[in-house]
Every structure is written in structure tokens, then in C-alpha cells.
Amino acid sequence: MKILVLNGPNLNLLGAREPQHYGVQTLADIEKMLTDEANVLGVEVGFFQSNIEGELVDAIQKAVGVYDGILLNAAAYTHTSVALRDALAAVKLPTVEVHLSNVLSREEFRHTSLIGAVCVGSISGFGADSYRLALHGLVNRLG
Numbered sequence: 001m002k003i004l005v006l007n008g009p010n011l012n013l014l015g016a017r018e019p020q021h022y023g024v025q026t027l028a029d030i031e032k033m034l035t036d037e038a039n040v041l042g043v044e045v046g047f048f049q050s051n052i053e054g055e056l057v058d059a060i061q062k063a064v065g066v067y068d069g070i071l072l073n074a075a076a077y078t079h080t081s082v083a084l085r086d087a088l089a090a091v092k093l094p095t096v097e098v099h100l101s102n103v104l105s106r107e108e109f110r111h112t113s114l115i116g117a118v119c120v121g122s123i124s125g126f127g128a129d130s131y132r133l134a135l136h137g138l139v140n141r142l143g
Helices: 027-041 053-062 075-079 082-091 129-142
Strands: 002-007 044-049 069-073 095-099 121-124
Touching: 002 027, 002 053, 002 129, 027 044, 027 129, 053 082, 069 082, 069 129, 095 129, 121 129
Parallel strands: 002 044, 002 069, 069 095, 095 121
Antiparallel strands: none
16 A cells, blocks of 8 residues: 655745744654654555645646555645645545644634545644544555
8 A cells, every 4th residue: 555645835844834833843754754654554655745736736646546545735725726626536546634733723714625525534733643643544544
């Protein structure tokens, strides 16, 4: 089983960016934690981060036939990107939406997810552990 972990804009700045919301772990720290957890679960993970919406759409489309599912932290694109939503709907790969912070406790514009309706689940508010929880949920879902 192979899982693609996609990260959207500004997540390359984790560790330095608003640690009160996103914690102090870097994206590299999260990727290492997920790699270790995937090894325990007996699955493979691949990683991609981009600040560019179209590159994320391309990564979703290229995942077909390579990956069994996707963990997606679309970051700000969660609330704005019809393109990401449509790409997920088109490829039909089981996807879990991931957020480090509890988006429902933040600004009102963050309360709406355009991608959530085409995902099999959503995990938010547990910091870097959100990714680990999402990985477990997706692996269990995929069987």
C-alpha cells in the first residue's frame, strides 16, 4: 500500500511560521515521523509540497495508478480551491484532509472546506499528530 502526502502553501515554513497555531515541528520532522509510522504499519509514503495550486493538481492526477490514497493538507487552498476539489473528485483516490490547527476555532473563513466533501475524512487540531492519525485512518479505510 502506498500513500501520497501532499502539502500546500506555506507548509514549507513550518517550525518558524506562527508556532502558536502550527507548532514547532518542521515539515521535514513531520515527514520523518510519517515515514517511521508508515514503516510500523507496513506501508510506503511519498511526499510532495508546493506553494503552487496547479502543481498540487498535477500531483493529484499523477497519483493514479501509483498511490492507493492521499493525505492532503491543502492549507489555505482548503478554503479557496475548486481546482483541488475537482482533481480529487476526478481521480477518486481515497483522501483524508489534514490540518495542524483546529480550523473551526480560528477565523470564520477557515470554517469552510471546499475539499472536505470529496474526502473520506478530516483530521484537525492535533498538531503534527494530525498527520499520524490521518495515516492510521486512511490505512484502516483502505484495509
